[in-house]
Amino acid sequence: MQTVRIQRVDSAPIIDGALSDEVWQQVEWYGDFRVVDTPEKSADPSTSFTTVHDGTTLFIAIRADEPQLDDVKLETDAALFGSVVDDRLEIFIDTTGQGNQYLQLFVNSAGLSSRRLGDIRNEAFRLDLAVGSNQSGWTMAAAIPLADLPLQPQSSTWRFNLVRFRCLGGAQPSLVVSSFMPLKGHHVQFHGYPFAQVEGLDLAPYLWDVTTQGTPKLQKTDDGFAYAQRLKVANMASQARHTEIRCALETAGRAAGEVILSDRFEPFEERTELVETHLADEDFGNLIVVMSDPVTSRESFSRRICHRASADPSWRPHFIRQGDGEGGYINQPAAIRFVPRYDGEIVSPYGLAPMDNGEIAMIGASVIGAGASGSEHPVIAFSPDGGASWSEYLEIKGARGRPMMLAYLGNGKLTFSEADIVGDKYRYFSCDYGRTWPEKVLLQPLDDGEPFETEGNPLVDRDASGTAVRIAETGYSRWADNPSREYIRWSSDGGRTWDNEMMPEAWRWAVEYQGKTHIRSCWEGGLVRAANGWIVASLRTDHPPRYRGTAQANDSNNGIAVSISKDDGATWTPLPDRILFEGGRHHQHLVLLANGDIVMTYIERTDMRDGEFASYRRGCEAIVSHDNGLTWDLDRVYILDEWAYYDGANWCTAKCGHKCSAVLNDGHILTAYTNWLAGSVIIRWRPEA
Known part of the structure; x- marks a missing residue:
């Protein structure tokens, strides 16, 4: 088998069915096809080919x-073309040489063709095609723009193969499959196809990489749909280049598209651009992206990008269950929607903040980066309509890990802190309703120098205008020490500095188990100022002593207890007085309603009741206090979302966690939480008055 040379020619050959252009007579041809699965046998009749380029087009x-052209069995139905019972040629070209993504061109003697490139089928690239016939058989010539092919810096070496299906009908039907590369088994063997050397091709103009980031968004408007899709554009060349980018949705053929960018890209620069347009309806095809030199108009990239978009389904009917106080439940109407994903990855919500511009900010963490190099980073989105729709996510540049303690401070100011990362942690600040985050300060450690870890919700005291005057947060250190250390501290400058640090003794207690004294403790928590001025703390307790040293000694079996301060944080009631859940429920969040009730939402990782694993139920729940946190109506618990799960090994292993809640002006509550199996959801519900 010869090595294929894709020679450079000075002039483009004419594309006709007779192969009359003299270019075809001057270049090297290749043949000696072998029968597939019998590679020692030469194919008869013969097949031969050649391929060249002129720097802009592949020919x-x-x-x-x-000899039996009249008996050739042709498939004339495009929907059936390419089956195993029609006569055709199949061309396979891998312009990266890696065997991962092939261009495929199917052609028969009637001129019927089909094109594929990666996930794109039919019309995957532009094609000028002509076929013809003579006494010897049939011929074809094709031209494909190089801008339509995925070229990379190593693209001087391709993989190339040609397979022929000779299918005869008539009195003696037959099918013989032959290949330029001798093959055993199936004719599609991408990684085994021979290499082809591309001669004299200047790759630099074509070294662009354009991919979609995440799924497209389609929002219903009064007169149609608003479409939005983020594109990642990368200059893979070692020189700076100026380019013009046009984008269009494929509604009927290849539209010219609108210019979304005309700018200079530095060597190896990568940036993200947003494609936005308006549609009359949901009927559209793939996204067409064309890049060209703004001076010469020479195209360097032209691709149809396969994607799927449908209007964001937004709220859908949902039912929550409320305990009836007698061991049963009453269904109540609610609404549910999925939290939009970021680049296809689940976003775990950590904070919801209603703002005085009418929007709700939602901050979360999503894995950014591929494979083992991927790590969690904060992203933020905004809803103008109470959670029904959400903006595109903004990546908070420089921030790492999980964003905790989101707080709206008034006048467009937001703040949050990093958590669950190694190294220095920072608190970030925005003054434009979360659109930019130009300020960050090192997260102040505890007085003893230990890092301050957080999760939950802060207490924000406000003046009459709604501007924050003081913030309190709970936090912890030495979580794995048993007991851990739980703190509360205060800030009067929006979270930049902290004072009045306190580790309440009331947040630790001793229990006896199997003749041994165990010190119990807590760690993360939520705070709220009750209607009567008290401060209510909902704290996540460590797992019960009976699980220590067992497979169930993990954080899924942590519980919830409540402590109250009636003197503005100076003293606190003992946690053992109000242990609401011994284990299995945590990630609690507190909100105050207009009628003075306090609502606690939390994650149900393990349904533990009376010290036993009661059911496979996982999900999200809520309870209400009508007396400033003193008592909680456990018999009238709200089951906001539920699903069964068991991994077959450990009953306390869960696939849910992390949540946040916010109260809307109309009295509804938004509760968002993470289901690691199906995706994060937001539930819109209203507690019983």
């Missing part, structure tokens, strides 16, 4: 000898 010519 392919093929001769298929056929």
